[in-house]
Amino acid sequence: MNKDDFILRAEGVYKSYRMGATEVKVLKGVDLTVKSGEFVAIVGASGSGKSTLLHILGALDSPDKGVVAFDGRDLRRFGGGELNRFRNKMVGFVFQFYHLLDELSVLENVFLPVMVSRSVVGWLFGGRKRARKRAKELLAQLGLGERANHKPYQLSGGERQRVAIGRALMNEPRLLLVDEPTGNLDSATGNGILDVFEELNRAGQTIVMVSHDERIAQRAGRIITLTDGRIKN
Amino acid sequence: MYKIILAFRYLVKRRITYLAVLAVAICVFIVVVVMTVLTGLVIDFRQKNHSFVGDCVVGTESLVGFAYYEDFVKILEQSYFVEGISPVIKSFALVNPVGSERNVGVEIMGIDAVKHSKATGFGKTLYYRKDNVSKAFKPAYDPNLLGCVIGIDLVLERDAKSRYPYGSGPTDIPLAISCFPLNAKGALAKADAGLVKTQTFYYSDNSESGLARVDGSMVYLPFEQAQLLCGMAGPVKRVSAIHIKFKPNVRLEAGCEEVDSLWQSFKREKADEKQAYLLEKVTVQGWKDYRRAYIAAMEKEQTMMTAMFGLVGVTTVFIVFVVFYMIISHKSKDIGILKSIGVSNVNIIILFSGFAFLVGLLGSGVGLFAGWLFLLKINRIEDWLFERFGFQLWDRTIYAIGDIPNQVDAKVLAVIILSAIVACLVGALVPSRQAAKQKPIETLQVTQL
Numbered sequence: 001m002n003k004d005d006f007i008l009r010a011e012g013v014y015k016s017y018r019m020g021a022t023e024v025k026v027l028k029g030v031d032l033t034v035k036s037g038e039f040v041a042i043v044g045a046s047g048s049g050k051s052t053l054l055h056i057l058g059a060l061d062s063p064d065k066g067v068v069a070f071d072g073r074d075l076r077r078f079g080g081g082e083l084n085r086f087r088n089k090m091v092g093f094v095f096q097f098y099h100l101l102d103e104l105s106v107l108e109n110v111f112l113p114v115m116v117s118r119s120v121v122g123w124l125f126g127g128r129k130r131a132r133k134r135a136k137e138l139l140a141q142l143g144l145g146e147r148a149n150h151k152p153y154q155l156s157g158g159e160r161q162r163v164a165i166g167r168a169l170m171n172e173p174r175l176l177l178v179d180e181p182t183g184n185l186d187s188a189t190g191n192g193i194l195d196v197f198e199e200l201n202r203a204g205q206t207i208v209m210v211s212h213d214e215r216i217a218q219r220a221g222r223i224i225t226l227t228d229g230r231i232k233n
Numbered sequence: 234m235y236k237i238i239l240a241f242r243y244l245v246k247r248r249i250t251y252l253a254v255l256a257v258a259i260c261v262f263i264v265v266v267v268m269t270v271l272t273g274l275v276i277d278f279r280q281k282n283h284s285f286v287g288d289c290v291v292g293t294e295s296l297v298g299f300a301y302y303e304d305f306v307k308i309l310e311q312s313y314f315v316e317g318i319s320p321v322i323k324s325f326a327l328v329n330p331v332g333s334e335r336n337v338g339v340e341i342m343g344i345d346a347v348k349h350s351k352a353t354g355f356g357k358t359l360y361y362r363k364d365n366v367s368k369a370f371k372p373a374y375d376p377n378l379l380g381c382v383i384g385i386d387l388v389l390e391r392d393a394k395s396r397y398p399y400g401s402g403p404t405d406i407p408l409a410i411s412c413f414p415l416n417a418k419g420a421l422a423k424a425d426a427g428l429v430k431t432q433t434f435y436y437s438d439n440s441e442s443g444l445a446r447v448d449g450s451m452v453y454l455p456f457e458q459a460q461l462l463c464g465m466a467g468p469v470k471r472v473s474a475i476h477i478k479f480k481p482n483v484r485l486e487a488g489c490e491e492v493d494s495l496w497q498s499f500k501r502e503k504a505d506e507k508q509a510y511l512l513e514k515v516t517v518q519g520w521k522d523y524r525r526a527y528i529a530a531m532e533k534e535q536t537m538m539t540a541m542f543g544l545v546g547v548t549t550v551f552i553v554f555v556v557f558y559m560i561i562s563h564k565s566k567d568i569g570i571l572k573s574i575g576v577s578n579v580n581i582i583i584l585f586s587g588f589a590f591l592v593g594l595l596g597s598g599v600g601l602f603a604g605w606l607f608l609l610k611i612n613r614i615e616d617w618l619f620e621r622f623g624f625q626l627w628d629r630t631i632y633a634i635g636d637i638p639n640q641v642d643a644k645v646l647a648v649i650i651l652s653a654i655v656a657c658l659v660g661a662l663v664p665s666r667q668a669a670k671q672k673p674i675e676t677l678q679v680t681q682l
Contacts, residue, residue, distance in 0.1 A: 060573055061674045080577065088575025099570045099677060103242035113574045115235040123234040167574070 006069075007175060007206055008034040008057060013066035015052055026052045027063070028229035034208055036174070039201040041220030042210045048226045050210040051179055057208060058091045058177045059083050070175070088117050092168025096180035098160040100152040100167075107148040110166040111135040117171070131170075138166040142196065158189035165196060169205075176200065178209040182216055194219045236580060239567075240587035243560070250592060253556035253657075257596025258603065260549040261653050264542050265604030268645055270611075273638020275535050279521075281443040282528055284354030286520040287317070289489050291496055292474025293514045296324055297419045298465050300508040302472045305499050309477065312495065314488055317351030317478035319344060322459040324412055324473070328452060331407040331433060339387065339452045341410065343459020346370060346382075352476040355453075358440040360385075360399060370455045372437040373402045380437025381408060382453035388439055393619065395635050397441070406436040410452065414464025417471065417508050422464040430462050443635075446527070469508055485519050493517040546656055553589065553660025561585060561664040568668050569676030578669035585665035586658055593657030597650045608639040 015027040026049040034040050044050045055061040056068055059075050068075045070090060078086060092113075100109045108115075114131040115123055123131075139148055142162040152160055161181060168176055178197065182190030198219060201207055209220055217223045225232045244250050293299050302320050309315050322343030327336045346369035350356030356366040359382065361373060370380035389397040411431040416422040434454060442448055457466070465471035479488040500512045521528060561568075568581055576584075607614075615637060618624040627634050 055674050058573075060677075061672065084575040084577045086575075087573060093573050095677060099566065099573070101239070101567055101570060103239060103246050108238070112235060115238075116571070116574055116576050116580075118234065120234050120237070128234075 006033040007036040007038075007071060008032070008208070009067070009069045009072075010053075010057065011067045011069075013053070013056060013063045013068065015049070015056060015061070015063050026229055027056075029066070030226070030229070030231055032057075032224065032231060034175075034206065036206050037201075037204050039197070039207045039219075039221040040209070041217035041223045042208065042226055043212065043214055043217045043223055044226035046212055049229050050212070050226050053226065054177050054179050054208065054210045058093055058175075059086055060093070085117075088113055089171050090173055091175045091177055092171070092173040094161070094164050094168050094176065094178040094181055096183040098152070098157075098164045098184075100160060100163055102152055104152075105148065106139065106144065106150050106152065106155070106163050107132065107135050109152065109163055110138055110170055112167060113170045135166065135170060138169055139163075142166050156189075157185050158192060161185065161189075161193050162196070165193070169200070174206060176205055176207045178207060180211055181209065182211070182213075190216070235576075236584040236587055239584055240591055243564070243588050244591045244595070247560060247563075249556060249560055249563075253553055253560075253592045254596040254599065256552040256556070257549060257593055257653050257657060258600035260545055260656075261597045261600025261649055262604045262607070264545060264649050265601060265641070265646065266607055266611075267538065267542065268649070269604070269608055269641055270638055271535055271538050272642060272645060273640055274634070275531050277443075277638055278531050279528060282524040283520050284357070285442050285444055285447060286523050287319070287353040287476040288479045288485055289477040289492050289517065289519055290474050290523045291477065291492060291515060291517050292321075292323075292523075293511070293516070295419070295511075295514050296463070296473075297415050297417060297511060298322070298463070298471035298473045299511040299515050300417065300469045300471045301499075301503050301506060301512070302475060303470065304503075305496070306475060308495055308499060309475070309492070312491065314479055314483045314491055315477055316480045317348070317353075317476075319349040319352035319476045320456070320472040321349070321474045321476055322454075322456065322463055322465060322472055324459075324463045326452070326462070327411045329409040329411070331409050337387070339384075340450050341412070341452050341454055341459060341462070343454045343456045343463070345456045346453075349476065352478045354442075355440070358442045359438050360441065361403060361438045369438055369453075372405070372435045374405050375435070378435040378437075379433070379455065379458065381410070381434035381455075382438045382440050383408075383436060384448040384451040385439040385441040386445065386449035387452070388436070393625065394616075397439075399439075403436045403438060407433050408436065408452075409433050410454070410462065412462040412464075414462065416464055417467070417469070417511065430464070432458060432462060434458075444527075471508075471511070485521075489517060489519045546652055549653065549656045550660045553592070553657050554663065557585070557589065557661045557664045560588075561668045565668065565671060565676040568671055569673040572671075572673035573677065581669040582662075582665045585661055585668060589657040589661030589665075590654060592661075593654035594650075596657070597653035600653070601646060601650065605641055608641060611639050612636045 010030055010032040013027050013030040016023050016025040030053055042050050042053065052061065056063050104112065111131040114127065118127040136148060139145055142165060144159060144162055147155060147159060152163065155163065181193050185193065194216065197207055197209065211217050306318055306320060309318050324341050326339055326341045328339050329336045346366050350366045356363065359366065359369055362369045369382055372378050372380045385397060391397055409431055411429050413428055414422040414430050421428045440453060460466040460470065477492060496517050503509050503512060571581065615626055626637060
């Protein structure tokens with residue numbers, strides 16, 4: 001297989017942080033490939049660098065050394081505007097703590113990525129109507145049709161995570177990056193969320209999920225274990 | 234669009250924002266009230282000075298005066314831009330109410346009441362003869378007597394509400410006015426009995442110019458008598474000044490330049506005359522320059538106050554900076570979320586700048602409205618405070634102020650609003666830039682929650 005056939009490719013990724021006088025090496029040469037339509041789970045102990053790797057894969061952070069390529073294009077070569085467009089259109093993030101904007105309603109949180117990508121004129125003339133329609137459809141699919149006008153603080157943890165999934169899917173990204181999606185939920189609710197990811201994957205969505213729990217990771221098509229900053233084969 | 238929505242929601246939903254709005258509102262309120270009152274006082278003072286002087290003065294500081302003024306008056310009368318001309322005698326004198334041993338040093342001004350009213354606002358300052366200026370020097374109790382108009386504060390005392398206790402007519406008070414007449418060389422001229430010339434005048438009216446210094450020291454006399462008293466009525470008559478009023482469509486500077494040009498030609502024509510040397514000390518000045526010594530002090534106070542309120546502006550910037558720093562610190566998670574969905578650094582700055590703009594707009598709107606309302610009622614509030622607690626902003630028995638000026642100037646308001654908004658934007662700039670520079674990953678970590 002040609003190396004450009006992967007939707008996501010990481011080669012020799014290193015990352016370290018400075019904690020006071022100490023330099024903590026988090027990633028020590030990670031190599032990883034993800035094919036389109038795959039559901040990959042990255043597991044590892046707390047502090048093994050899973051979330052750091054996920055953030056680097058989604059261009060929320062940059063590696064000290066190494067290459068991360070999306071669709072064969074090296075992310076280091078992306079300019080500021082291109083990186084913003086990449087985060088907006090190509091990837092969708094789902095965080096452990098949902099990270100919804102408290103000032104916006106559920107519906108507004110979901111269509112926020114579309115609003116971000118449009119000018120005021122573009123939004124008011126056409127964009128808004130379409131975005132609202134799609135956001136409502138997503139919320140209905142996620143079982144939150146009745147909660148569209150609620151505020152995030154009025155929802156349960158599971159419902160908030162579904163809203164975060166809706167927001168991540170709003171721009172139909174090619175890659176969904178999920179960070180401990182059930183870490184803050186009880187097991188029944190967590191299973192419901194994992195069902196959603198399985199369903200999305202069956203529909204062709206590429207997903208990279210980070211979890212410390214191997215039982216949760218079992219729901220993915222492939223499991224990668226990260227130990228001491230390296231992929232363990 | 235999300236920037237507008239989020240900026241508005243931050244404004245409405247964050248209670249800490251109300252502090253920033255309140256800080257801006259209080260600053261705007263203070264600045265609006267003080268600047269309006271102060272600007273009103275300065276404008277009022279300038280108007281009173283303008284009214285007292287007319288538009289332009291051809292005159293000399295010397296008590297000797299200058300000669301050949303009648304010829305120059307004729308030239309001015311033929312000028313297309315002149316509306317009123319009034320030759321004036323100015324000097325100092327001692328006033329002695331007949332029968333008393335009290336002497337008061339005063340300034341005297343010899344004028345033709347009608348001509349002077351055409352050149353200046355003199356007629357409007359009279360009380361009894363306001364509607365019949367030609368009789369200003371004819372006492373109502375005996376028009377055959379030689380009258381004098383006395384600066385109001387020399388005769389009456391204002392009460393605490395700035396009112397004078399006028400009677401139904403002037404009281405029959407004879408005043409002996411004594412001068413030291415000077416000859417054209419500036420030496421004391423020989424008068425009736427030695428070097429002092431004295432004449433008795435009768436109190437015929439008051440003049441209230443609204444200028445404390447003028448109203449507290451000026452006695453107006455009929456022109457010819459003043460000329461005699463000052464020794465300026467010799468074979469070559471002299472005056473101290475000629476006050477001029479321009480026609481309404483003539484700009485002050487242009488009019489003064491025209492008068493100066495005429496004066497220079499006139500001076501050249503008279504160069505060979507015997508008393509031509511007196512013309513050398515004569516200057517042509519617009520009313521602002523003529524009264525500069527008095528107006529400048531007031532304007533300096535205004536400048537100082539403006540500078541002080543510049544410091545208030547700096548304080549506003551600092552308050553807004555602190556409030557925004559707190560708000561943005563609380564919003565760092567939002568910044569991380571927005572960046573994770575592709576919002577650029579510039580748009581983060583625009584979002585928080587928009588938020589700052591709304592704070593400035595709302596704060597200045599509230600401050601402006603409160604200031605306008607306060608100014609609308611300021612005189613009633615002061616009256617109430619005076620009646621209830623005896624408090625007055627300006628003691629009317631000392632200051633020549635009637636009502637506190639409360640006319641709001643649209644230009645001043647526009648500048649204040651604009652400054653308040655700019656102050657908010659400046660205050661929000663540093664925290665916004667810092668927020669924009671944050672890496673999303675730093676703000677979305679679990680420890681940041």
